Amino acid sequence: AQSVTQLDSHVSVSEGTPVLLRCNYSSSYSPSLFWYVQHPNKGLQLLLKYTSAATLVKGINGFEAEFKKSETSFHLTKPSAHMSDAAEYFCVVGVGGDSWGKLQFGAGTQVVVTP
Template identity: 90%
Template sequence: AQSVTQLDSHVSVSEGTPVLLRCNYSSSYSPSLFWYVQHPNKGLQLLLKYTSAATLVKGINGFEAEFKKSETSFHLTKPSAHMSDAAEYFCVVSPSGGSQGNLIFGKGTKLSVKP
């Protein structure tokens, strides 16, 4: 069975400092992995997606994630946090490519950005 584990339920950073949101996955075969962001009272927006083309994936708003098979990790990073990055971030796995199967969400990490 496929699953994702987000290691931190809450991360707090200061504006201008790096962001690291950790995610580990479990999959019996090469999965598709995603990061989605949800701002308060808003819908889910795709940040980036990994589908085995390249291990370092660049997304929107300066975010990127690196797929590490040996560590079964797909951590989300950003060099410098902005106040507008404060939101809930979900690491997501799709067992069958993202469009043909349902998505399995992690529990989410709430990112707070202090001025």
């Protein structure tokens, strides 16, 4: 079975400092992995996706994530946080290896950005 574990339920960073959101996955085969962001009272927006191409994936708004098979991790980073990055972030694994199948969501990490 496929699953993801987000290691931090809450992350607080200062504006201009790096952001690190940690995610470990469990999959019996090569997974498709995604990060989605949800701003308050909004829908979900895809930040980036890994689908067995390059292990370092660049997404929107300066975010990137690195797929590390040996560590079963897919951590999300951004070099410099902006106030607009305050949101809920979800690490997601595609069940069946394709995003048109079922998506298994992590529990989410709430990011707070302080001035």
